[in-house]
Structures are given as C-alpha cells and as structure tokens.
Amino acid sequence: MTEHLYFEDLPVGRHFLSRGMTVEADAVRAFATEFDPQPFHTDAVAAENSLFKGLAASGWHTAAMTMRLIVETLPLAGGVIGAGVDELRWPRPVRPGDTLHIDIEVLEARISRSNPSGGWLKLRVTTLNQDAQTVQVIVPNIMATLRGVPA
Amino acid sequence: MTEHLYFEDLPVGRHFLSRGMTVEADAVRAFATEFDPQPFHTDAVAAENSLFKGLAASGWHTAAMTMRLIVETLPLAGGVIGAGVDELRWPRPVRPGDTLHIDIEVLEARISRSNPSGGWLKLRVTTLNQDAQTVQVIVPNIMATLRGVPA
Numbered sequence: 691m692t693e694h695l696y697f698e699d700l701p702v703g704r705h706f707l708s709r710g711m712t713v714e715a716d717a718v719r720a721f722a723t724e725f726d727p728q729p730f731h732t733d734a735v736a737a738e739n740s741l742f743k744g745l746a747a748s749g750w751h752t753a754a755m756t757m758r759l760i761v762e763t764l765p766l767a768g769g770v771i772g773a774g775v776d777e778l779r780w781p782r783p784v785r786p787g788d789t790l791h792i793d794i795e796v797l798e799a800r801i802s803r804s805n806p807s808g809g810w811l812k813l814r815v816t817t818l819n820q821d822a823q824t825v826q827v828i829v830p831n832i833m834a835t836l837r838g839v840p841a
Numbered sequence: 842m843t844e845h846l847y848f849e850d851l852p853v854g855r856h857f858l859s860r861g862m863t864v865e866a867d868a869v870r871a872f873a874t875e876f877d878p879q880p881f882h883t884d885a886v887a888a889e890n891s892l893f894k895g896l897a898a899s900g901w902h903t904a905a906m907t908m909r910l911i912v913e914t915l916p917l918a919g920g921v922i923g924a925g926v927d928e929l930r931w932p933r934p935v936r937p938g939d940t941l942h943i944d945i946e947v948l949e950a951r952i953s954r955s956n957p958s959g960g961w962l963k964l965r966v967t968t969l970n971q972d973a974q975t976v977q978v979i980v981p982n983i984m985a986t987l988r989g990v991p992a
Contacts, residue, residue: 741919769880
C-alpha cells in the first residue's frame with residue numbers, strides 16, 4: 691500500500707520524479723488509430739514524408755502517458771482530480787522506443803476558500819525523453835486534501 | 842475522399858460542428874485502466890462514494906475523444922498538427938452513455954512569419970453532451986496550409 695500524500699506534502703518548489711516509461715510502437719499506432727487517426731501517427735512510411743519525418747506519438751497519447759505517471763508519482767489522498775490545465779505544449783515529437791519520465795514541480799499552493807478541508811495546487815509537469823529533452827509541458831490545477839481530514 | 846480544408850477556409854468566427862460520439866462504459870474503464878487508474882474512473886461502486894458520485898471518464902479520455910472528432914470535422918490539408926493548447930478545462934464530468942459532440946470556433950488566424958505557405962489558427966473547441974452542457978473547453982493552436990501550396 692502506497693502511503694498517501696496530502697496538501698502539506700506538496701510545498702511550493704518541491705519536485706517529484708517518476709519512473710521511466712518506454713513508448714511502444716504498437717501502442718503509438720493503437721492510440722492514434724482510435725483517437726488521432728492521421729498518417730504521421732499510424733503509418734511509418736507515410737510519416738517519413740510528413741512534417742514529423744518519422745512516426746510520432748499523438749500529443750494526446752503523450753498527455754495520457756503523462757497522466758499515468760502523475761497518478762503513480764503523486765499518490766494523493768482522494769486521488770488526482772484536476773479542474774483543468776493552464777497550458778499544454780509539445781515542443782518536440784515523441785518517438786516509438788523513447789523512454790519518458792516526468793518531473794513535477796509545485797508552482798503554487800493555496801487553501802480552498804470554499805472547502806476548508808482542501809487546497810488547490812498548480813503544478814508544472816514536464817515530460818522528458820531519455821536524452822533529457824522536453825517533449826511536453828502541462829500546468830495543471832489539482833485538488834489536494836489537508837492532512838488530518840478524512841479522505 | 843473528403844475534400845481538404847485550407848487556411849482560407851477557416852476565417853475568424855467560423856464554426857464547425859461534429860457528429861455525436863457515444864461514450865461506452867467499457868471504453869471509459871479501458872482508457873482509465875491504462876492511463877488514469879483511479880477508482881472513480883474504473884469502478885462504478887467506488888465512484889459512487891467519490892467526488893464524482895458515479896463513474897466518470899478521465900478528462901484525458903475526453904480530450905482524446907475530442908481529438909478524434911477534430912480530425913473528422915477539420916480535414917485539413919497536411920493534417921491537424923498542434924503546437925499546444927492555451928487552456929484546457931473540464932467543467933463537468935463525462936458519464937458512460939453520454940453522447941458528445943464538438944463545436945469548433947476559429948478565434949484567430951494569421952499567416953506564418955517563418956513559413957509563407959502556412960498559417961496559424963487559434964481555435965476554441967467546446968465539447969458538449971446530449972443536454973448541451975459543456976464538458977470540456979480547449980484552445981489549441983494549429984497549423985494550416987495555404988490554398989494553392991502543395992500539401
């Protein structure tokens with residue numbers, strides 16, 4: 691059983707690093723076939739002649755893999771529930787075979803005005819590949835439970 | 842063969858409406874099991890006792906379904922390629938059985954400074970359920986090819 695994290699465990703400036711997750715070519719094609727059916731995400735030959743110059747994961751696949759790593763890396767009491775994301779950028783393509791990890795930084799933390807048992811956290815979640823190149827940045831706003839309040 | 846759209850086909854203020862897409866409970870659980878494994882997205886009973894008060898799709902699943910509808914609704918020459926999203930909000934949960942559609946509005950359009958054969962479009966993509974309630978808003982920035990330039 692993973693120990694839960696609470697609002698107080700995420701002070702501004704703290705970083706959390708995830709494990710690495712390898713991106714499989716089959717998974718890139720399967721995700722894209724269902725959600726982003728465009729040749730540069732599904733067909734290696736067609737992708738060579740595209741802007742991406744080779745098969746690239748859908749940005750939404752990168753976002754979904756990032757969420758998987760967030761859930762594993764931040765075992766918040768009550769779960770990771772977000773109201774939205776201030777910004778989402780994909781500065782570089784994700785390729786089959788890449789190994790991704792995330793670096794979560796706490797940018798802001800404030801107690802909720804409407805719910806005294808909870809707080810809001812603004813995070814910067816940077817997704818990097820095995821060469822430490824940034825492939826995605828998101829700035830989500832999530833809820834967190836205060837310690838001592840039943841989850 | 843769908844006719845392609847070009848930069849000139851997306852003037853500021855124009856709207857594009859998608860078909861409806863029904864959200865299957867099995868798909869909600871499958872997506873969440875892979876990418877957002879939290880009880881309120883995977884287990885109907887546990888979800889009853891969560892903030893969501895019932896099974897809800899992962900926000901990233903809603904984003905992925907929205908991308909599917911964008912690709913179908915905006916058959917851009919060269920494909921739909923985004924550099925990022927200015928804002929992403931999930932004001933209301935998506936439930937199994939919901940039928941979603943999207944309303945795409947062109948907010949800004951400008952010729953690229955670095956690439957005279959292309960332009961940048963800022964869109965507002967609103968995802969709505971069968972009761973016309975907004976479940977997601979994204980503001981993506983995408984590229985589009987100018988008409989008359991080989992795709």
